[in-house]
Each structure stands twice: as structure tokens, then as C-alpha cells.
Amino acid sequence: MPSYYPKNVEPKWQKFWLEHKTFRCPDGDHSKPKYYILDMFPYPSGQGLHVGHPEGYTATDILARYKRMRGFNVLHPMGWDAFGLPAEQYAVQTNTHPRITTAQNVANFRRQIQMLGFSYDWDREIDTTDPKYYRWTQWIFVQLYNTWFDADSKRGRPISELPIPADIAAKGEAAVAEYRNEHRLAYVAEIPVNWCEALGTVLANEEVINGRSERGNHPVIRIPLRQWMLRITSYAERLLDDLNTVDWPEPIKEMQRNWIGRSEGAEVDFRIADPNETVEEIREWLEERKTHGFPRRPEEKIIRVFTTRPDTLYGATYMVLSPEHPLVDSITTADQFVEVEAYRRQASAKSDMDRTELAKEKTGVFTGAFAINPANGESIPIWIADYVLMSYGTGAIMAVPAHDERDYEFAEKYDLDIVEVVADPTDTPALLLQAYRWLGEWERRREKGEVEGYIKVALILNAAVDVESFLEDREEHEGDNLWAEVDLFEDKDGPDMGVAVSFIEEDFSDVLPIYFEQDPDTEVLILSFEPDEHDHDHDDEEFEDSGYQELMEENETAGLDDDDDIPSAPYTSEGIAIDSGPISGLPTRDAKRIMISWLDAKGLARKTVNYKLRDWLFSRQRYWGEPFPILFDESGLHQAVPESELPITLPDVEDFKPTGRPEPLLAKATDWGVIERGGKKYRRELNTMPQWAGSCWYYLRYIDPLNESAPWDPAKENYWMPVDLYVGGAEHAVLHLLYSRFWHKVLFDLGRVHSAEPFQKLVNQGMxxxxxxxxxxxxxxxxxxxxxxxxxxxxxxxxxxxxxxxxxxxxxxxxxxxxxxxxxxxxxxMSKSYGNVINPDVVVDEYGADSLRMYEMFMGPLEATKPWSMKGVEGVWRFLNRVWRAIINSDAEEQSLVPEITSASAPTRDQLRMLHLTIRGVTEDVEGLRFNTAISKMMEYVNFLSRESSRPKEVVEPLVLLLSPFAPHMAEELWQVLGHQTTLAYEPWPTFDPALCEADEIEVALQINNKVRSKIVLPANVTDEAILDAAHKDEKILAATAGKQIVKSFVVSSRNGKLVNFVVKG
RNA sequence: GCCGAAGUGGCGGAAUGGCAGACGCGCCGGAUUCAAAAUCCGGUUGAGGUAAUACUCAGUGUGGGUUCAAGUCCCACCUUCGGCACCA
Structure with a gap:
């Protein structure tokens, strides 16, 4: 076979590798450095491999082969994430057991993957549906079940170490068990699911479209069901923090951060206004709070809210509870009862989807009740609305319509008060803000008793400040008590304009310097100060001394809503607090801090951190998943089955049709579901685990896949972990990667793994x-x-x-x-319905696996999204043909080398230089995962070699080695024809000599004002001075600079060469 | 709406702040051939210019800026793609 014919070459080597176990990963030998390179294992679908799969697999294979040649022990395994919905849906339709479908699909995937020549260690193949595998998935679940999160040490600990409070212990066994259950990382809760009556089954979110089933378009409603949950939220902080320790693409980290959704803010307690309460009672409560601080759980009649903007508290003009909020029942007044109930019913009937659909228009209902704003003592109405979610924060918000989009929209619709408490710093002249800062700072100092009295200050307006708009702003704030004392004056000697503001003051000398650092456009002058008995209506002492009712009355007259200036849109950015008592004048950042500490001192608020991340709903009402290793006794209390009984294997059922009731399919396995032990009856958990379960830890099983006594051997784990490179699609950016990190951290806390993070480096292949x-x-x-x-x-x-x-x-x-x-x-x-799917089988059939591999790498950067092109495949196929013809004699009958290849003549200097440049380039590119440019460098080298009439083996064999990770079949074949007896998989990777990369002469570009005007050739070792000298003498440069002045000249050396730039004038 | 990524020839794409367009595809011309395929050689950003070579100017989504020098850095904007969905 003289010409390149992949069908002869590729199966031959695939067979060779399998038979010789060429890529078996050494287990005992821990003397060499290790490299664990992992692909996201596929779900073996019925459609077979997609060209997207081999992209990542080829990339990792190239690196795996490269690392082996560099002397690493390489762990490069493959397996199957084979539980999941499609096999089950197929089973429902055809009553074929998912096990059978799965086995067929796996066989097909394995065939396809092996046909591409990947160097996996097939002795480590795993399958998540194999009881020998899921035994350990169940085992890990039991570990989660038996772990609680110790918030003090911020780590998971065995449930046996959970301290039991005395009052619980006193209540007896059952209470203790319940207490433990409340703290386990795996716990039971009632959670709404998508129930479709018509299909008689629970649907996954992706099977529900616009509140109707994807199949059949039947209505779907939300009903609560008992579910297993995993307490991933306890690990939110560590999951977030440890992102800083891994080498992942920044966008992926960002997506995880957003998903975890940490927000800092405050929990603030609002007291529900009760007309029957006396001032004394309220005083008592305030006193109580002041002494004992902010309680862990709010008392009755308290609405606790979470806010990220405590600085806007003065602008909170109403409250909104989620319709599901437990307080709604007790606070709703009689005349609002009917309306509230109707709204709640309506909201609960809606699925999340529906809620979102209808969310374009905000809706809500007034409960009839009022709460007291703890900052200003104002009485504000309490509403319910479904734009507030029970699952985030505390299920209740303080609404600040002036500074929140949703609150604004709602307030507009229902005609609620809008009070501005944050000024836009870009809208307000700097000077005004300056004054606000002054006032704010002064207020705070005065409050602390550091200063007393009033001061009068002048702010000098620089001529650059827009005086007109400043005056307008001043006008607007005329009624504002902060600006009551402003006087305008003009500087006699210049264009400057000044403003004088009266303040309280006694000794200002220590305040002053702070402000000189500010905006250079403004200056601050102290005009005078006068101890004064000014009637200042900012007195929060008054708030504490009076009862709420008194305050309410006061506010009716002096209230904050006398400002008719309602903004046309909410201002949601940060700014400067205004009309906000002690925080007036402060920028948002400081305003938040001060507001929290102000309220904290009164026991009315506390700084808190909230996460968007929710606990992980871990059960499915499906058949094709891991059974839970959980038993329920007759009283309904759950317990884990003993480790010795694992695995709990999936029972066979008669058929896979839905049960018709919102209960799991395993309910059909009636014999299996009930067991007897020690004369007591137990029910098995009938839910199964979600598909994520098996993929959460598979990377650990690869380390020791056949171990029957443990999930993995700690010594092996210690050697191989963490994964050095993990490659897969960005579609798993959040969930899979977050869930595995979570499990890994729990295992880490329990001492089962030694690294806090499983995947050191992550790369996403593009689509x-x-x-x-x-x-x-x-x-x-x-x-x-x-x-x-x-x-x-x-x-x-x-x-x-x-x-x-x-x-x-x-x-x-x-x-x-x-x-x-x-x-x-x-x-x-690519999609089946669109008809543009490329099948790898077809490509391999036509061009061979090496061409497919090469093309997928040549298309562009690994991470980029890029379009397929059959012409492109042909291009790399032609390249492989050129390589072949440069080495193998296509005219001969027998396989033999072309006559140009000799071992007799020595390589030329030029040949060596090209070779070493290529080795350097390819090595660097492979290390950097830039496979596309690595290939183009090999192409250049082959183009060069093909033109050489003599090709000494010394410059040909390294090429074959460089090529081998990319086109391994061809490389092995060429290696053999070149006279080698063994596989090249463990040949040392070629190294380069930097000295040989250098040319004797270099071309220097000569620029005048950055335009190349000439080029000169000089010896490679020339000095900068000599270059400049030669450049000055160059004819074209002389001509171009004649009569002009060379102002400056630069000599630049870069990797691509050298250049001179003359800056010329005249 | 929010978050993220990307905009460079006819196409995929190259370019540690230093000669834009490597490499590949496509196209054009030539060689080989009875002919075709394959292969090999040459050309291929645009405009001007020349018999031709030369040469000149413009050019990396748009508009500004920094710099001797910008595809690359900074600011604003536009477009496309991907993800998320009332997160207080």
C-alpha cells in the first residue's frame, strides 16, 4: 500500500494498542510525575457520537500522548454517564428495559470512540449504571446523610458529633433523631414539583414549556412532594472562596459566582403596627432589643426583611410579603381577607413559568396592615405580591420605590409613596455633594458628642462649575432643612461664586483637613462659627424617647412625603444619601455601613450575607437512576441502610409507564419496596437520584475503578488527585461543576480526599x-x-x-x-431537526480518524465556537497525504521510504534550523493548548521538507514524533516504516536547541514615522548600534530623510525580528 | 433587562504594544495529462499606478484617547453569539 489509505493503517494500530494495552496506566509506580487528564464523560445517547465530542477528546488525547512522551504517568480514562431520561422515555414507549438500550448505546459510543484512536486506558472504563459503580454513589450519599455542617468551624462533621441541646435531649429519642435529621447534609423537605395530571407523572423543568407539558401540551401544576435535598447552601461560602484557588476560565468562575449569588446586606426588623398597643409596650420592646440585641429568630409581629441597600431605609415607603409568607394570615385585616385569599390562591396555582410569564405586569394586594419603619418611625402599608419570592432572603422586602425598578413599577401602579433618599452624584454639581458630605459628617460628629453648635462654611465654586445648574439644585433644596441656612455670595475679586452653609460647631480644626483632599474644583472655607440654639429637626433621640404612635402623628404633619418631586424613573445606582438622618451626605458604601451599625446598636438590624444558591433538590420520581440507600420505619423516621448492604440494586418492574399518581415509579416494585428486619417492617425510599449523582464523583472512581472494598484507595487518591486538566463543554459550567465541587468538599471534610478542589485546571471547548x-x-x-x-x-x-x-x-x-x-x-x-448534523462515522469513513482529529484541532482555538467545513477536513487530509509522500515511496509496490530519505548525508544548517523552530513552536503550542497553530507550524515544516531533495532521517523522525499526538495512526505507521520495532507512544518528545533556531542573517525593517520604507539584511548577532548605523546609511532612508530632521530613533527587538523606527520632522 | 464572549480578506483563522492577514479553504493562472481527478508551481485585502517590476494611499465593527508605535491598552457606542430570568 504505497499511497496513504487510512483504512489500512488505522484499524491496524487501534488493534495493536488494545491488544498490547499500550495505554494502560501504571498503578503501582508512583516514582514518575503524574498527570491526570480528564474528559467530561458522555451520556451515551441513541444518536451516537456528535462531532462536538471528539473535539474535547482529541485535545485531551493530544496532551495525554504528549505528556507520556515527556515522561509523565498519565491517567486518561473514559466512561459513561448512563442514567438518565432519554433511556427511560424510550422504555416508556417501547417497554425496552433501559439497561438494554443503555448497553447498546454504550457499545456504539465505545466503538466510535475507539475508532478515533484515543489513548484511553480501557481497563478503567466505568459506567454509572453498573451496580459496582453506583454502590459507591450510594455510599457517598450515606456519607452526606451522616454529616452535618458545623457553622463555627465551617466544615462538615460526622452527625455523631452534633451537639444536642439539653432541651432537645430532655424530650427523648424521637426529638433527638428529629434534631439530627434537621442538620444532616441530606434531608427531607416538601418541595413543589411539576405534576401533569394527564400524563400521570412528574415532569422535569425542561419538560415543561409555558406551564404545559412538552409532550402532549397538557396543563402542569405545582404540587408539594416529599423530596430529598442536599444542603449545598452551607458550602456556599467555601464554594465561592475556593474559586480563587483554581485555574479556570474567568467567565466560568464568574458564572459560578453569579449562580452562588452572594450579596451582602442587612436583615432589618419592622414591627407591625398595632393600634391597640400602648406607647409603654413599644418602649419596652425597644428597650429589650437594645439590651439583648438582634434575635436569631424574630418575635411575633415582626417582619424581618433582607436588603442589600440598608442605606435606602429612609425611602422604604411600603413592604411586600411573598404570598406564601407565614405572617400573611395573622396580619390581614378582615376587610382585606377575601381579596388576599383570592390572590394567594391564584399565585399558588401558578407554576414558576406562569409567574414569570405574567410578571411583565406586577400585581399585588394590600393586607390592610401597617408596619413601622425602624429608621424614621413612619407607618407604612404592608402588601403581598408574587414578585417577592419566599425562597430568597426572608420572603419579605422593604420596598424602596425611588431606588428599585420593581418597587417603582409597583408603587406607580398602586399609587404608593415614592421618596428619594439617594442622590445621583453625576447629576448634582460636585459642590453640592461636597456640602452634603460636610453636613453628614457634621451630623455624625455632633451625634457622638464630639462637636457641638453650628458652623458656617463657604464652598468656593470654581469658575468651571456650572453655576446655573448649581443654583437650580439649590432652589430645589430650599425647603430641605439641610439647606435652610445657605447663603449665596460673590467673590468681589474674581469669577468665583461661593455658597455659605450654616452648621453646628464648636471646634472645627480637626474636621477640616479631610475635605481638602477632595475635588480640586472646590475649596472649603470656614467663614464663621456661632454656638447656637438652632432648632434642628434631625433628632433621632426623639425617636427612641417617643412611642411609635407619637412619631406617626408627628410624621403626618412633618412627614417626609411633602416632597412632591416624584422622579420619572428609579435611581438604582450608588450615590449620596439624602434626607436620611444620620447617613445623609454619605456615599452609598459608607451609608450602608453606618446605617447597619446605627440600627445594630438598637438591636433592630444585623449585617448578613445572603446567597441566591438554593439547596439541591436531589430526588426524582423516575426509574432509571440510583435507588436511595434509605429505609423508613413504621413511624416514618428514616435511616440509612448499613454499608454492608450496598448496593441497593434497582428492582425490575413490569413496565415503565407512569404510575398515574405523583409517586415515584419504583412504587411499582411492590416486593422490593418493603422489607422486614428484626420483626419490624421498613419501607424503602422510592425516589431515585438525579443524573448528576453519578457524575459528581466519577473522576475519583477512575483512580481505582475495580476496588471492591472501598470507593478508592487513599494512597492512589493521594498520588493522582487533583485532576490536572479537565476539558468539556461550557454547558456544564455551573451545575455539574458546582455539584461535584460540593461533594468533593464534603469528602474533603471527612478526610476521604486530600485536596479541597477536584479540578485544578479547566478548559471549555467551544461549540x-x-x-x-x-x-x-x-x-x-x-x-x-x-x-x-x-x-x-x-x-x-x-x-x-x-x-x-x-x-x-x-x-x-x-x-x-x-x-x-x-x-x-x-x-x-447542529440539530437533527435542522438536518445539519455531521456524523463522525461518515467523516472517518471518507478521510480517516487522523484527518478528523487534525481538522477538529485545526479549525481554530479550542475554546471558540466555530463552523464545520468539509472542505477544511479535506485540507488537513491533503496535508497528511503530503507528510506521507514526503516519507513513503508511493511508486513502490512494497512499503518503503522515498529515496530522498537517507541516513548517509548530514542535515543542512537550514534544515536543522527549520526543524528546531518547529519543535520549539509545536512544543510551546501544545503546552498552551494552541493546537491550531501547532498544526500550521508542522504544515510549514512539511512544505519546507517536501522541497528538499535530501531529507536526512535526523530531520524526519522528529517530525513523526511531533505529529504523533495529533495523527497517531499515521505516525505509528511511518515510525514503523522508518525502521522502528516498537510503538512511539513512549519515545521521548523531541527537544530543541535554541542556538539552532537562530538564522545567520536577519532582515531588519526600517521605518520612518512607523511606515516601512526599506529593509536591510544584517548578521544575526549585530548590535543595536550597528543596526542604527546601517539604517542611517541606507539609501532609501537617506532619500526619505533628506532635508528633514530625525527627532528620535528606536531599535526594537522582538521575537519576529528587529526593526528601526525613525521619528522624522519637517 | 442582567451577566459573559466575540467582531481581522470571499471563508476558518494567525499576529509577547513593533513589518496586519501565518497556516488552511476557496478562487485565478500555469505545469503535468489524450482528457479528467490527483499532484506540483505561481498569484490572491482594497484603491490608485505601471508594459511590467517598482511605487503611493487606505485598511482589523464605529467614534474618541494613550504611545515614537495600537488588531492588541483606555473610554463610549454598535452588532452577533452564548447563558440567566422579578434574587430585594
Missing amino acids: ILGEIEYTGFKVNGEWVDAAKIDISEFDGERVKLTESQITKTGDRFTLIDNPSIGIDARAAK
């Missing part, structure tokens, strides 16, 4: 799109310009066009014979 398609649009047989229609809505005729029918006109594509008709050019996601 591969279908071929680019050009589409023209016709209405009634007439072409229409693509720019004039909405392509996604277009329902006329779509015409697929070939490249010969189109041209580029300006910056868009048009018909070649009518440039006014724009057409659409895009690459679409």
Missing part, C-alpha cells in the same frame, strides 16, 4: 456549528432584502444559496446579480 449557509428570502416569488425582514419571524420562502450565487457588497452578502438584495449568512447549531 461546533454546522456548515455556513447562505439564505435568500422570497415573498410571492420576489426576492426581498434580508435587512428589511425579521428573519426569525419570516414565513415566506427561504432559498438556500451556493457561494457562486452570492457576493460581498459593502459589509454584507448580496445576490451576485442583484446587490440590493441582502442575504443571510450564518452557521447554525
Whole structure:
């Protein structure tokens, strides 16, 4: 076989590798450095491999092969994430056991993957549906079940170490068990699920579209069901913090951070106003709070809210409770009862989807009750609305319509008060803000008793400040007590304008310097100060001394809502607090802090951290998943089955049709579901685990896949972990990666693994799109310009066009014979329905696995999204042919080398230089995962070699080694023909000599004002002075600079060469 | 709406702040061939210019800025793609 024919070469080597176990990963030998390189294992679907799979697999395979040649022990395994919905849906339709479908699909995937020549250690293949595997998935669940999170040490600890409070212990066994259950990382809760009556089954979120089932379009409602939950929220902080310790793409980290959604803020308690309460009672409560501080759980009649903007508390003009909030019942007044109940019913009937759909218009109902704003003592109405979610924060908010989009919208609709308490610093002249800061600071100092009295200050307006707008602002604040004492004056000697503000003061000397650091446009002058008995109406002492009712009355007259200036849109950014008592004048950041400590001192608020992350709903009402190793006794109390009984294997059932009731499919296995032990009856947990379970820890099982006595051997874990490189699609950026990190951390706390993070480096491969398609649009047989229609809505005729029918006109594509008709050019996601899916089998059949591998790497950067091109595959196929022909004699009958390859003649200096440049380039690119440029460097080298009439083995064999990770079949074949008896998989990777990379002469570009005007060739070792000297003498430079002045000159050395730039004037 | 990524020839894409367009595809021309495929050689950003070589100017989504020098750094904006969904 003289010419390159992959079908002869590839199966031969695949068989060789399998038979010789070439890639078996050494287990006992821990003397060499290790490299654990992991692919996200696939779900073996019925469709078989997609060209997206081999992209990541090829990348990791190249690196695995490269690392082996660099002397590493490489762990590079593959397995199957084989539990899941599609196999079960197929079972429902055909009554084929998912085990059978799964086995078929796995066999097909394995065949396809092996046909691509990946160097996996097939002795480590795992399958999440294998009881020998899921035995340990169940085992890990038991570990989670038997662990509680100790908030003090911030780590998981055995449940046996959970301290039991005396009052619980006193209540007896059952109470203690319940207390423990409340603290386990795996716990039971009632959680709403998507129940579809018509299909008789519970649906996953992705099976529900617009509140109806994906299949059949039946209505779906939310009903509560008993579910297993995992307490991932306890680990939120560590999951967030430890992102800083791993080498992952920043966008992925960012997505995880957003998902965890840490927000700092405060919990603030609002007291529900009760007209029957006396001032004395309220005083007592305030006193109580002041002494004992903010309680862990609020008392009755207290609404606790979470806010990220405690600085806007003065602007909280109403409250909103989630419709599910437990306090709604008790606070709703008789005349609002009917309306509130109706709203709650309506809200609960809606699925999340529906809520979101209808969310365009905010709705809500007044409860009839009022609460007291703890900052200003104002009485504000309490509403319920479904835009407030019970699952986030405390299920209640203080609404600040002036500074929150949703609150604003709601307030507008229901005509609630809007009070501005944050000023936009870009809208207000700097000077005004300056004054506010002054006032705020002064207030605080005065409050602390550090200063007394009033001061009068002057703020000098620089001429650059817009005086007009400043005056306007001043006008607006005329009624504001802070500005009551402002006087304007003009500086006699200049254009400066001044403002005088009266303040309270006694000794200002220690305050002053702070402010000189500020905006250079403004200056602060002290004009005078006068101890004064000014009637200042900012007195929060008054708030504490009076009861709420008194305050309420006061506010009716002196209230804050006398400001009719309602903004047209909420200002949601940070700014400067205004009209906010002790925090007035402070920038948001400080305002938050001061507000919290102010209220904290009164026991009315506390700084808290909230996470968007919710506990992980861990049970499914499906068949094809891991059974829970849990038993319920007759009283309904749960316990884990003993480790010795694992695995709890999946029972066979008669059929896979839904139960018709919202209960798990395993209820059909009636014999299996009930067991007897010691004369007592137990029920098994009938839910199964979600697909995430098996994939949460598979990387650990690869380390020791056959171990029957433990999930893995600690010594092996210690050697191999963590994973050095993990490659997979970005679709797993959040969930899979977050869930495995969570499990890993629990295992870490329990001392089962030694690293806090499982995946040291993560790389996301990009998506591969279908071929680019050009589409023209016709209405009634007439072409229409693509720019004039909405392509996604277009329902006329779509015409697929070939490249010969189109041209580029300006910056868009048009018909070649009518440039006014724009057409659409895009690459679409591969999808079966769109019919643009590329099947790897077909590509391998036509071009071979090496070409497929090479093309996928040559397409572009690994992380990028890029369109497929069959022509591109052909391009790399032609390259492989060139390599072949450069080495193997295509004219000969027998396989033999081309006559150009000799061991007789020595390589030329030029050949060596090209070789070493190539080795350097390819090595660096492989290390940096830049496979596309690595390939182009090999192409350049092959183009060079092909032209050489003599090709000494010394410059050919390294090429074969460089190529081998990319096109391993061909490389092995060439290696053999070159006279080697063994596989090249463990040959040392070629090294380069930097000295040989250097050329004797270099070309120096000569620039004048950054334009290349000439080029000169100089010896490689030339000095900068000599270069400059030669440049000055260059004819073209002399001509171009004649009569002009060279102002400056630069000599630059870069990796690409050297250049000179003359800056010339005149 | 929010978050993230990306905009460079006809296409995929290269370019530690230093000669934009490497490498590949496509196209054009040539060689080889009875012919075709394959292969090999040359050309291929645009505009001007020349018999031709030369040469000149413009050019990395748009507008500003920093710098001797910007595809690359900074600011604002536009477009496309991906993800999220009332998160207080």
C-alpha cells in the first residue's frame, strides 16, 4: 500500500494498542510525575457520537500522548454517564428495559470512540449504571446523610458529633433523631414539583414549556412532594472562596459566582403596627432589643426583611410579603381577607413559568396592615405580591420605590409613596455633594458628642462649575432643612461664586483637613462659627424617647412625603444619601455601613450575607437512576441502610409507564419496596437520584475503578488527585461543576480526599456549528432584502444559496446579480431537526480518524465556537497525504521510504534550523493548548521538507514524533516504516536547541514615522548600534530623510525580528 | 433587562504594544495529462499606478484617547453569539 489509505493503517494500530494495552496506566509506580487528564464523560445517547465530542477528546488525547512522551504517568480514562431520561422515555414507549438500550448505546459510543484512536486506558472504563459503580454513589450519599455542617468551624462533621441541646435531649429519642435529621447534609423537605395530571407523572423543568407539558401540551401544576435535598447552601461560602484557588476560565468562575449569588446586606426588623398597643409596650420592646440585641429568630409581629441597600431605609415607603409568607394570615385585616385569599390562591396555582410569564405586569394586594419603619418611625402599608419570592432572603422586602425598578413599577401602579433618599452624584454639581458630605459628617460628629453648635462654611465654586445648574439644585433644596441656612455670595475679586452653609460647631480644626483632599474644583472655607440654639429637626433621640404612635402623628404633619418631586424613573445606582438622618451626605458604601451599625446598636438590624444558591433538590420520581440507600420505619423516621448492604440494586418492574399518581415509579416494585428486619417492617425510599449523582464523583472512581472494598484507595487518591486538566463543554459550567465541587468538599471534610478542589485546571471547548449557509428570502416569488425582514419571524420562502450565487457588497452578502438584495449568512447549531448534523462515522469513513482529529484541532482555538467545513477536513487530509509522500515511496509496490530519505548525508544548517523552530513552536503550542497553530507550524515544516531533495532521517523522525499526538495512526505507521520495532507512544518528545533556531542573517525593517520604507539584511548577532548605523546609511532612508530632521530613533527587538523606527520632522 | 464572549480578506483563522492577514479553504493562472481527478508551481485585502517590476494611499465593527508605535491598552457606542430570568 504505497499511497496513504487510512483504512489500512488505522484499524491496524487501534488493534495493536488494545491488544498490547499500550495505554494502560501504571498503578503501582508512583516514582514518575503524574498527570491526570480528564474528559467530561458522555451520556451515551441513541444518536451516537456528535462531532462536538471528539473535539474535547482529541485535545485531551493530544496532551495525554504528549505528556507520556515527556515522561509523565498519565491517567486518561473514559466512561459513561448512563442514567438518565432519554433511556427511560424510550422504555416508556417501547417497554425496552433501559439497561438494554443503555448497553447498546454504550457499545456504539465505545466503538466510535475507539475508532478515533484515543489513548484511553480501557481497563478503567466505568459506567454509572453498573451496580459496582453506583454502590459507591450510594455510599457517598450515606456519607452526606451522616454529616452535618458545623457553622463555627465551617466544615462538615460526622452527625455523631452534633451537639444536642439539653432541651432537645430532655424530650427523648424521637426529638433527638428529629434534631439530627434537621442538620444532616441530606434531608427531607416538601418541595413543589411539576405534576401533569394527564400524563400521570412528574415532569422535569425542561419538560415543561409555558406551564404545559412538552409532550402532549397538557396543563402542569405545582404540587408539594416529599423530596430529598442536599444542603449545598452551607458550602456556599467555601464554594465561592475556593474559586480563587483554581485555574479556570474567568467567565466560568464568574458564572459560578453569579449562580452562588452572594450579596451582602442587612436583615432589618419592622414591627407591625398595632393600634391597640400602648406607647409603654413599644418602649419596652425597644428597650429589650437594645439590651439583648438582634434575635436569631424574630418575635411575633415582626417582619424581618433582607436588603442589600440598608442605606435606602429612609425611602422604604411600603413592604411586600411573598404570598406564601407565614405572617400573611395573622396580619390581614378582615376587610382585606377575601381579596388576599383570592390572590394567594391564584399565585399558588401558578407554576414558576406562569409567574414569570405574567410578571411583565406586577400585581399585588394590600393586607390592610401597617408596619413601622425602624429608621424614621413612619407607618407604612404592608402588601403581598408574587414578585417577592419566599425562597430568597426572608420572603419579605422593604420596598424602596425611588431606588428599585420593581418597587417603582409597583408603587406607580398602586399609587404608593415614592421618596428619594439617594442622590445621583453625576447629576448634582460636585459642590453640592461636597456640602452634603460636610453636613453628614457634621451630623455624625455632633451625634457622638464630639462637636457641638453650628458652623458656617463657604464652598468656593470654581469658575468651571456650572453655576446655573448649581443654583437650580439649590432652589430645589430650599425647603430641605439641610439647606435652610445657605447663603449665596460673590467673590468681589474674581469669577468665583461661593455658597455659605450654616452648621453646628464648636471646634472645627480637626474636621477640616479631610475635605481638602477632595475635588480640586472646590475649596472649603470656614467663614464663621456661632454656638447656637438652632432648632434642628434631625433628632433621632426623639425617636427612641417617643412611642411609635407619637412619631406617626408627628410624621403626618412633618412627614417626609411633602416632597412632591416624584422622579420619572428609579435611581438604582450608588450615590449620596439624602434626607436620611444620620447617613445623609454619605456615599452609598459608607451609608450602608453606618446605617447597619446605627440600627445594630438598637438591636433592630444585623449585617448578613445572603446567597441566591438554593439547596439541591436531589430526588426524582423516575426509574432509571440510583435507588436511595434509605429505609423508613413504621413511624416514618428514616435511616440509612448499613454499608454492608450496598448496593441497593434497582428492582425490575413490569413496565415503565407512569404510575398515574405523583409517586415515584419504583412504587411499582411492590416486593422490593418493603422489607422486614428484626420483626419490624421498613419501607424503602422510592425516589431515585438525579443524573448528576453519578457524575459528581466519577473522576475519583477512575483512580481505582475495580476496588471492591472501598470507593478508592487513599494512597492512589493521594498520588493522582487533583485532576490536572479537565476539558468539556461550557454547558456544564455551573451545575455539574458546582455539584461535584460540593461533594468533593464534603469528602474533603471527612478526610476521604486530600485536596479541597477536584479540578485544578479547566478548559471549555467551544461549540461546533454546522456548515455556513447562505439564505435568500422570497415573498410571492420576489426576492426581498434580508435587512428589511425579521428573519426569525419570516414565513415566506427561504432559498438556500451556493457561494457562486452570492457576493460581498459593502459589509454584507448580496445576490451576485442583484446587490440590493441582502442575504443571510450564518452557521447554525447542529440539530437533527435542522438536518445539519455531521456524523463522525461518515467523516472517518471518507478521510480517516487522523484527518478528523487534525481538522477538529485545526479549525481554530479550542475554546471558540466555530463552523464545520468539509472542505477544511479535506485540507488537513491533503496535508497528511503530503507528510506521507514526503516519507513513503508511493511508486513502490512494497512499503518503503522515498529515496530522498537517507541516513548517509548530514542535515543542512537550514534544515536543522527549520526543524528546531518547529519543535520549539509545536512544543510551546501544545503546552498552551494552541493546537491550531501547532498544526500550521508542522504544515510549514512539511512544505519546507517536501522541497528538499535530501531529507536526512535526523530531520524526519522528529517530525513523526511531533505529529504523533495529533495523527497517531499515521505516525505509528511511518515510525514503523522508518525502521522502528516498537510503538512511539513512549519515545521521548523531541527537544530543541535554541542556538539552532537562530538564522545567520536577519532582515531588519526600517521605518520612518512607523511606515516601512526599506529593509536591510544584517548578521544575526549585530548590535543595536550597528543596526542604527546601517539604517542611517541606507539609501532609501537617506532619500526619505533628506532635508528633514530625525527627532528620535528606536531599535526594537522582538521575537519576529528587529526593526528601526525613525521619528522624522519637517 | 442582567451577566459573559466575540467582531481581522470571499471563508476558518494567525499576529509577547513593533513589518496586519501565518497556516488552511476557496478562487485565478500555469505545469503535468489524450482528457479528467490527483499532484506540483505561481498569484490572491482594497484603491490608485505601471508594459511590467517598482511605487503611493487606505485598511482589523464605529467614534474618541494613550504611545515614537495600537488588531492588541483606555473610554463610549454598535452588532452577533452564548447563558440567566422579578434574587430585594
